[in-house]
Amino acid sequence: AWPRNPWTRRYKLDLDPAGGEVEAGWLSGSCFLVRRTAWERLGGFDERFFMFFEDVDLGRRLSEAGYRQVWIPQAVVTHLGGHSYRSDPAPMLKAHHESARRYVAGAYPHWWQAPLRAVVTAGLAARQRAEVAAARKRLTARAD
Secondary structure, three states: OOOOOOHHHHHHHOOOOOOOOOOOOOOOOOOOOHHHHHHHHHHOOOOOOOOOOHHHHHHHHHHHHHOOEEEEEEEOOOOOOOOOOOHHHHHHHHHHHHHHHHHHHHOOOOHHHHHHHHHHHHHHHHHHHHHHHHHHHHHHHHHO
């Protein structure tokens, strides 16, 4: 809806791969290294996240505990994502949006943050419906 918003722009920051390390808010769970002491201190991934946002949650907790998260542009990993839900995307899209709601609830738990949680929850519900409908449409088009 707003592709040039500051959060998306920061997330998709196009950095020079030849440059040095860059401090990041969180690192993708598809591949990252974490000090064992930090992992054990924080209890690793929160098991309430079935799939999606467990890395974002861990990143938030690492930052809150004073750890730095650094992206090294020279490190290259290929992640062939999306294979777990190509044939029937609805369950994984549901899991993704439930994890997003769970993350927001944990990151903004105070009573005065309830309006933010309500707006995000409504937005995620609308986005989930739209994504499921679009995915089903693509599957139907491929089948024809």
